[in-house]
Amino acid sequence: MTQPVAAERPSRSSQTETRRKPRINPELKRWIMRAFWLLGLVAAGVLVWLTLRNYSLGEIVAAIKAVPPSSIALALLFTAASYATLTLSDRIALRHLGHRIRYPFIALASFVSLSIGHTVGFSGLSSGAIRYRFYRRHGLRLADLAKLTAICGLTVALGLLSLSIAPLLVHGDLSTRLLGSATLGRTVAALAAVAVATYLLLAWRFGGKTITRWKIGVPDLRTAVAQTLVGAINFALVSACLFVLVRTAGDVDYLDVAAIFVLANIATLVTHVPGGIGVIESVVILLLPGEAVVGPVLLFRIVYFLVPLAIGAALLAVTELAAARAPGGDTPRDGAASRVRTALRDRETASPRRNERDPASAGTAAIRAGGG
Numbered sequence: 001m002t003q004p005v006a007a008e009r010p011s012r013s014s015q016t017e018t019r020r021k022p023r024i025n026p027e028l029k030r031w032i033m034r035a036f037w038l039l040g041l042v043a044a045g046v047l048v049w050l051t052l053r054n055y056s057l058g059e060i061v062a063a064i065k066a067v068p069p070s071s072i073a074l075a076l077l078f079t080a081a082s083y084a085t086l087t088l089s090d091r092i093a094l095r096h097l098g099h100r101i102r103y104p105f106i107a108l109a110s111f112v113s114l115s116i117g118h119t120v121g122f123s124g125l126s127s128g129a130i131r132y133r134f135y136r137r138h139g140l141r142l143a144d145l146a147k148l149t150a151i152c153g154l155t156v157a158l159g160l161l162s163l164s165i166a167p168l169l170v171h172g173d174l175s176t177r178l179l180g181s182a183t184l185g186r187t188v189a190a191l192a193a194v195a196v197a198t199y200l201l202l203a204w205r206f207g208g209k210t211i212t213r214w215k216i217g218v219p220d221l222r223t224a225v226a227q228t229l230v231g232a233i234n235f236a237l238v239s240a241c242l243f244v245l246v247r248t249a250g251d252v253d254y255l256d257v258a259a260i261f262v263l264a265n266i267a268t269l270v271t272h273v274p275g276g277i278g279v280i281e282s283v284v285i286l287l288l289p290g291e292a293v294v295g296p297v298l299l300f301r302i303v304y305f306l307v308p309l310a311i312g313a314a315l316l317a318v319t320e321l322a323a324a325r326a327p328g329g330d331t332p333r334d335g336a337a338s339r340v341r342t343a344l345r346d347r348e349t350a351s352p353r354r355n356e357r358d359p360a361s362a363g364t365a366a367i368r369a370g371g372g
Contacts, residue, residue, distance in 0.1 A: 063295025067248050075303045078241035083111050083308060085234045090131075092226050093151035096219055101138050108315065109134035115312030119275040119305050130316065137323070151219070151227070158199065159231020160265060161192040163239070167259035168192075200224050235262070242284070242300050249292035260287045275305060 087103075090110040094101055109131055117127025128149045135145060168189035176182050200221065207220030219227065239258040246252055264283035268276035284297050 063249070063292055064299055065295075066292065067245060067296055067299055071244050071248050072299065072303065074244045075241045075300070076307070078237050078244065079304050079308065082234050082237040082241065082304075083114065085230060085237060086110060086114055088230045089152045089155045089227070089234075090148070092155065092223060092230065093148045096151060096217065096223050097144055097147055099135075099138065099140065099144070101135075105134070105138075108319070111308075112312045112316050112319070115308035116316065119277075119309045133316075133320070155227040155231045156234075157231070158196060158228045159233070159235045160262060161196050162228055162232035163235040163258055164192050164262045165189045165196075167255040167262075196228060200228070235265075238304065241304055242297075245296035245300050245303070246284070246288060246293050249296050250288075252288060257288075260284055263287070277301075 084107075087107040087110040090106050091103060094106065112134070113127035113130035116130060120126040128145060131148065132140070132142070132145050135148070140148070166189075168185040176185070203219050203224035204221040206218045207224070208217065210217050236258070239254070239261045242261055243252070243254050243257040246257060260283065261280075264276065264280040267283055268279045273279050281297050281301065284300075285293055
């Protein structure tokens with residue numbers, strides 16, 4: 001009696017392939033990104049022209065020269081402190097992902113990627129690509145890099161939300177001038193506070209658990225608090241950098257400058273203009289009183305964006321040259337490569353022991369040795 005033949009079930013891989021969505025052509029994706037970047041540059045140029053069209057070159061140069069060297073030096077100090085604080089964002093993310101990398105290397109990778117990404121634009125992609133050049137040498141994969149970029153981006157968002165709370169909540173007249181209503185300003189501040197508190201509450205309640213779909217571990221409360229503090233301190237330092245420059249042009253309050261800078265960053269995120277070129281300048285010049293503020297705002301662009309860009313580009317060139325000349329080139333020094341080598345070595349050392357324990361394997365080896 002013949003047995004009924006069971007219908008073959010489709011393999012899991014074939015099921016996955018049928019469910020897999022068609023991918024976008026990589027070449028088309030590259031052209032789309034180039035088009036977005038080009039549109040961003042055009043928008044930046046238009047914004048810069050609209051902002052500065054009422055000022056002559058002589059007026060702009062005179063406004064820049066009017067800023068005391070002591071204020072420029074202090075702005076450079078706040079810039080250095082801001083980028084140093086941002087290196088902690090990478091360290092927090094790497095520790096959360098389980099990667100132990102020496103802090104000097106993290107600081108170098110973070111500064112180079114952010115100093116270039118801040119000006120080039122599309123910071124998640126541009127700085128992420130540079131981060132990958134560094135961290136791949138320590139065994140990080142693209143999936144790890146995507147998680148690291150997401151955690152660092154969340155740190156920035158938490159800082160932006162945290163910094164917006166105090167100015168809008170305390171200064172009713174500032175809310176009226178910026179948003180048209182003190183009540184609306186308090187509402188925005190309250191929503192920002194709720195968002196930060198909700199994130200901390202989720203970290204306290206679900207910290208350490210994994211989101212299965214994306215395989216991302218929810219940060220614990222300690223990590224979430226560290227993210228919030230690092231993000232808030234960074235934006236406070238950047239606002240201080242802008243404040244010490246624009247205060248030379250008139251009587252302004254630090255909280256006013258901080259709130260305006262938050263709005264300028266939100267406008268940058270909405271418009272996707274590379275580096276916020278023209279957007280930050282337009283928002284600050286529009287909302288701060290006095291024509292003399294043009295020079296300090298342009299100096300802020302030079303101090304916080306262009307000076308770090310020059311240093312970061314030089315460091316990137318030096319590190320790439322050093323990596324190319326090093327033995328093994330640009331291959332990972334540890335991490336994934338070392339884990340593969342260790343697994344192979346352990347497998348070779350474990351094979352004789354396994355044969356000794358397994359009589360069948362030992363008998364097979366003896367027969368082969370005897371030519372049977």
